[in-house]
Ligand SMILES: Nc1nc2c(ncn2[C@@H]2O[C@H](COP(=O)(O)OP(=O)(O)OP(=O)(O)O)[C@@H](O)[C@H]2O)c(=O)[nH]1
């Protein structure tokens with residue numbers, strides 16, 4: 001069912017302050033026809049995994065600024081796996097040093113988007129990945 | 140969905156969540172799922188929470204759920220937000236206000252209205268059946284009280300809360316929107332703000348004017364949802380209303396009214412679909428052309444389609 005809207009969880013783990021970037025991304029995804037569950041700042045990995053399960057999202061988008069991603073993100077993927085919710089597309093955005101990108105990719109984050117990213121590219125990435133996945137699911 | 144029985148799938152949050160995704164899609168799989176689950180429903184008490192945008196519904200639902208959880212009730216929440224008429228997308232932000240509930244086992248699901256309101260009512264009704272079958276005792280449903288569709292959803296509830304807040308102008312929003320009539324409990328939230336007493340008094344006065352002297356008079360309760368103040372009393376009122384429905388044996392007539400509407404709604408959609416299936420897009424276009432050019436009128440075209 002290609003006309004079912006893509007559901008995305010947008011969350012910001014860690015303790016650092018503002019969520020301006022995450023909100024911009026949420027709006028861009030909404031404007032592209034997606035349903036965005038916005039949970040805001042200070043999300044623990046447990047909260048993120050629980051929300052991803054209950055909301056049955058197709059995509060989990062995590063925003064980071066603090067540099068704590070290498071501790072928090074593995075915990076998120078671990079919990080998702082433990083809950084059986086490992087079929088989601090994982091996307092990270094925010095401030096990620098280049099040398100960390102391969103580690104994030106290895107964790108299962110298919111897309112890592114730096115601070116200069118055009119939201120258009122992010123939207124396109126999610127749409128293309130989801131189209132691939134939905135074709136796969138049909139087989 | 141795996142091949143286990145639908146009811147055993149509902150033992151995990153993942154299974155419940157996937158079942159709700161299924162009913163949001165509709166179609167034959169949904170019909171089969173509901174058919175299998177329906178015998179296990181009818182036990183949950185459904186509480187509708189509606190009111191104008193920004194009155195504090197989500198914050199109140201958070202507080203109510205926490206209090207109900209403390210009273211050892213199994214609680215689930217459905218929070219409905221409108222889809223954008225332009226993109227079809229939605230930002231579902233209610234969960235943001237319900238962070239206190241993380242890790243409690245309370246199941247929260249955000250739903251977008253996805254276009255037509257009739258369809259929304261059906262998806263929410265089916266999601267309620269799933270949560271009911273999954274053994275939740277109390278289900279809170281948040282909707283924005285702006286139009287008819289929301290009122291429709293509130294009708295699925297056994298107990299309906301209408302939430303008001305001071306500072307939204309002089310009008311009492313619920314009176315303006317004509318949704319006061321559906322309230323079993325009236326809540327004036329943001330009681331820390333100026334004007335709360337006046338809002339409560341206006342609601343009381345409106346109730347006094349109401350010629351419908353039913354045995355249940357909706358209480359008007361003030362809350363500060365942010366600090367949980369007054370929330371206990373709202374929970375008490377919900378319990379009292381539930382007991383009232385039992386005592387006066389009002390559950391069955393309410394359910395009858397609900398399924399009466401649901402059945403009619405299902406038939407409407409099904410008959411429309413079946414009828415449209417017999418019509419090719421080209422003929423449809425041609426009819427529209429004839430009507431806009433005043434060669435035919437809509438009534439006779441509709442009749443022709445029905446007779447074909
Ligand atoms: N002062 C005060 N603010 C409150 C209270 N309850 C909620 N708020 C604030 O009111 C704003 C809206 O609260 P929500 O719970 O999101 O309101 P809502 O009715 O769910 O909003 P929509 O879902 O967008 O219609 C938030 O900033 C809350 O923090 C209260 O009792 N007092």
Ligand SMILES: [Mg+2]
Nearest residue numbers: 196197232233
């Ligand atoms: Mg809300």
